[in-house]
Amino acid sequence: MSLIAITEVKKRFGDVEVLKGINLDVERGEVVAIIGKSGSGKSTLLRCVNGLEMIDDGSIMVAGAQLINDDLHLKALRLKVGMIFQQFNLFPHLSAGRNVMLSQMVVKKTPAGEAEAMARRMLERVGLGHKFDAYPDQLSGGQQQRVAIARALSMQPMALLCDEITSALDPELVNEVLAVVKELAADGMTLMMVTHEMRFAREVCDRVVFMHQGRVHEIGPPEEVFGNPRTPELRQFLGAQLVV
Amino acid sequence: MMTFTLWDILRNLLLAARWTVVLSLVSFIGGGLLGMALLYLRIGKARAGRMFVLGYVELFQGTPLLMQLFLAFFGLGLFGIDVPAWLAAGLALILWTAAFLVEIWRGCVESVARGQWEASASLGMGYVQQMRYVILPQAVRVAVPPTVGFSVQVVKGTALTSIIGFVELSKAGTVVTNATFEPFTVYGLVALIYFALCWPLSKSSQILERKLNVAHRNH
Amino acid sequence: MTYRFDYSWIAEYWPVVLKGLVTTVELTLIGTLFGVALGIACAWTRSLGPRWLRPPVVAYVELIRNTPFLIQLFFIFFGLPSLGVQMTEFQAAVLAMVINLGAYSGEIIRAGIEATPRGQFEAGASLAMTRFETFRHVVLIPALQRIWPALSSQIVIVMLGSAVVSQIAAEDITFAANFIQSRTFRAFESYFLTTGLYLLLALALRQALRGVGKMLFPRRAAR
Numbered sequence: 001m002s003l004i005a006i007t008e009v010k011k012r013f014g015d016v017e018v019l020k021g022i023n024l025d026v027e028r029g030e031v032v033a034i035i036g037k038s039g040s041g042k043s044t045l046l047r048c049v050n051g052l053e054m055i056d057d058g059s060i061m062v063a064g065a066q067l068i069n070d071d072l073h074l075k076a077l078r079l080k081v082g083m084i085f086q087q088f089n090l091f092p093h094l095s096a097g098r099n100v101m102l103s104q105m106v107v108k109k110t111p112a113g114e115a116e117a118m119a120r121r122m123l124e125r126v127g128l129g130h131k132f133d134a135y136p137d138q139l140s141g142g143q144q145q146r147v148a149i150a151r152a153l154s155m156q157p158m159a160l161l162c163d164e165i166t167s168a169l170d171p172e173l174v175n176e177v178l179a180v181v182k183e184l185a186a187d188g189m190t191l192m193m194v195t196h197e198m199r200f201a202r203e204v205c206d207r208v209v210f211m212h213q214g215r216v217h218e219i220g221p222p223e224e225v226f227g228n229p230r231t232p233e234l235r236q237f238l239g240a241q242l243v244v
Numbered sequence: 245m246m247t248f249t250l251w252d253i254l255r256n257l258l259l260a261a262r263w264t265v266v267l268s269l270v271s272f273i274g275g276g277l278l279g280m281a282l283l284y285l286r287i288g289k290a291r292a293g294r295m296f297v298l299g300y301v302e303l304f305q306g307t308p309l310l311m312q313l314f315l316a317f318f319g320l321g322l323f324g325i326d327v328p329a330w331l332a333a334g335l336a337l338i339l340w341t342a343a344f345l346v347e348i349w350r351g352c353v354e355s356v357a358r359g360q361w362e363a364s365a366s367l368g369m370g371y372v373q374q375m376r377y378v379i380l381p382q383a384v385r386v387a388v389p390p391t392v393g394f395s396v397q398v399v400k401g402t403a404l405t406s407i408i409g410f411v412e413l414s415k416a417g418t419v420v421t422n423a424t425f426e427p428f429t430v431y432g433l434v435a436l437i438y439f440a441l442c443w444p445l446s447k448s449s450q451i452l453e454r455k456l457n458v459a460h461r462n463h
Numbered sequence: 464m465t466y467r468f469d470y471s472w473i474a475e476y477w478p479v480v481l482k483g484l485v486t487t488v489e490l491t492l493i494g495t496l497f498g499v500a501l502g503i504a505c506a507w508t509r510s511l512g513p514r515w516l517r518p519p520v521v522a523y524v525e526l527i528r529n530t531p532f533l534i535q536l537f538f539i540f541f542g543l544p545s546l547g548v549q550m551t552e553f554q555a556a557v558l559a560m561v562i563n564l565g566a567y568s569g570e571i572i573r574a575g576i577e578a579t580p581r582g583q584f585e586a587g588a589s590l591a592m593t594r595f596e597t598f599r600h601v602v603l604i605p606a607l608q609r610i611w612p613a614l615s616s617q618i619v620i621v622m623l624g625s626a627v628v629s630q631i632a633a634e635d636i637t638f639a640a641n642f643i644q645s646r647t648f649r650a651f652e653s654y655f656l657t658t659g660l661y662l663l664l665a666l667a668l669r670q671a672l673r674g675v676g677k678m679l680f681p682r683r684a685a686r
């Protein structure tokens with residue numbers, strides 16, 4: 001069975017249908033890139049998988065946890081799947097280490113010592129072992145985003161959702177974050193990532209999803225999607241990206 | 245022993261509430277005028293004037309209004325005159341009100357964007373002209389909501405004058421309580437009358453504030 | 464004018480003043496602690512709590528903010544006993560201060576909570592924290608940090624406002640001044656001295672609150 005099963009998902013904001021019946025299965029260890037024009041519903045889809053938005057129709061399952069709007073089900077779902085945001089969203093009043101420790105202690109009731117050991121391991125993993133005591137405002141954007149990744153990893157999720165995690169970064173900081181993601185992918189982490197880094201998507205991803213007007217318009221391995229786009233919409237989108 | 249109906253109680257309280265209203269108006273208007281004079285010094289060029297207002301504000305915002313009332317009452321007494329309570333009450337409340345209004349207004353003047361000063365200066369205006377034609381008209385718009393909001397504090401502040409013997413709503417509450425032995429009802433009614441006076445002011449301050457924010461966003 | 468200031472009574476009465484000072488400080492400390500706690504509870508209810516709880520909190524806040532502290536105090540001390548609630552003067556004074564500060568600080572803290580970037584709530588949620596856990600561990604401290612200056616001013620205002628608890632014979636600084644003037648007939652001097660005491664107390668309190676702020680918020684506010 002797939003790790004993430006998205007079936008016939010529909011989502012409306014008021015009168016506007018933003019997701020018009022999405023079907024997408026993501027296998028364990030798979031890395032899926034989601035591309036598409038602004039407003040095509042990429043973020044909305046990821047946010048639904050994390051339970052930050054509720055769906056109007058269809059179903060979302062992650063490793064047996066279903067998206068249902070109550071605290072218990074949401075918690076179960078979010079323990080399976082973590083999320084990284086464009087704006088990092090680190091907690092400004094906590095050091096990097098404390099950022100990574102907090103949810104372990106609050107949600108899983110992990111003892112402080114254990115949580116700290118985990119935090120140190122995870123920060124080490126993203127190359128920031130030496131920044132345990134630094135506060136978010138003392139870190140560069142790239143470093144903050146890596147702390148956010150460590151924070152999500154510390155909850156030991158089965159999958160990570162990444163929504164344009166390098167878009168808020170200065171160009172010279174993009175690569176340090178992408179390198180971390182690449183390593184995660186190599187370690188077998190399941191990833192769904194919305195990205196504008198086409199070259200990265202091509203290199204790292206197993207499949208690429210092109211979303212258009214709330215639908216999965218094309219899907220396939222990167223060679224096919226980038227090398228041989230079948231629809232004019234995708235061709236136009238890729239043309240506008242100045243890649244390949 | 246006399247018995248009092250609810251209406252008797254309410255009527256007595258309402259009659260006394262007139263004095264709460266009068267004293268509030270006097271304090272607010274008097275405090276406003278004094279506040280303007282202080283504001284002139286506070287945002288003026290003379291360092292001595294600014295320091296004076298700074299000290300004045302520190303003094304009146306850093307001590308209890310009740311103490312200011314006592315000092316006005318007994319301080320005026322030092323001049324050998326028999327001070328009526330209304331005089332001490334009015335004086336203290338005016339001084340106290342001015343100390344808060346000047347700070348509120350100063351904030352409003354300072355909230356006018358720097359660019360406005362620079363733009364008007366570049367048009368060759370002097371300090372007084374800048375103030376008169378550019379800064380103050382903008383500051384006044386911003387100042388209205390918090391000023392109305394502060395009037396609530398003035399109304400509530402008048403309650404303390406009962407302690408130096410001025411007969412207004414609170415004092416009437418105490419007197420009526422002593423006659424009826426119904427503190428729960430009487431103070432409940434007193435609170436409701438104050439609420440009826442203050443709440444419309446609070447609400448209009450909020451509404452004005454919201455309007456102002458909307459107007460600013462549309463710029 | 465031939466009035467001569469006479470402070471000779473200080474030698475005899477300074478213990479009374481000291482006792483009043485201690486009481487005012489105690490009232491302020493307890494009132495602030497519980498008042499701010501109540502304020503946090505109100506702020507949480509109004510911005511994040513269950514909807515059915517909001518109207519009663521709004522009513523409480525509006526009622527307190529639109530009536531004089533003196534009347535709240537009288538209602539609690541003289542009015543409540545007729546419902547069978549008995550309190551000492553000190554207890555009534557503390558209760559009145561807590562209820563008063565609770566309403567004001569509730570509004571101030573609510574503004575701090577509502578200025579929280581949405582991403583903070585979402586980050587908490589994505590880490591499987593409940594709404595309340597997110598509030599408690601993620602939102603609250605930065606929210607308090609945002610409004611700390613306003614909250615500090617309000618606490619000073621409540622401390623100064625506590626002078627009226629002397630009217631129910633709670634033995635604070637003002638009570639001491641009243642007592643001394645009734646014994647010595649040196650009204651102006653005793654009020655003058657105690658006013659100075661309040662001024663110093665206000666300065667010290669502001670300083671102390673700044674220190675508490677430094678302790679609670681080691682980092683500067685978020686963008």
Ligand SMILES: Nc1ncnc2c1ncn2[C@@H]1O[C@H](COP(=O)(O)OP(=O)(O)OP(=O)(O)O)[C@@H](O)[C@H]1O
Pocket residue numbers: 013018036037038039040041042043044045
């Ligand atoms: N909370 C919301 N309320 C109303 N409309 C929303 C909300 N969130 C998103 N939308 C709308 O839904 C549509 C899809 O938004 P979404 O953020 O998913 O797009 P996206 O593909 O991530 O775009 P981008 O590349 O700009 O991030 C847009 O038209 C957006 O305006």
Ligand SMILES: [Mg+2]
Pocket residue numbers: 042043044163164
């Ligand atoms: Mg998006």
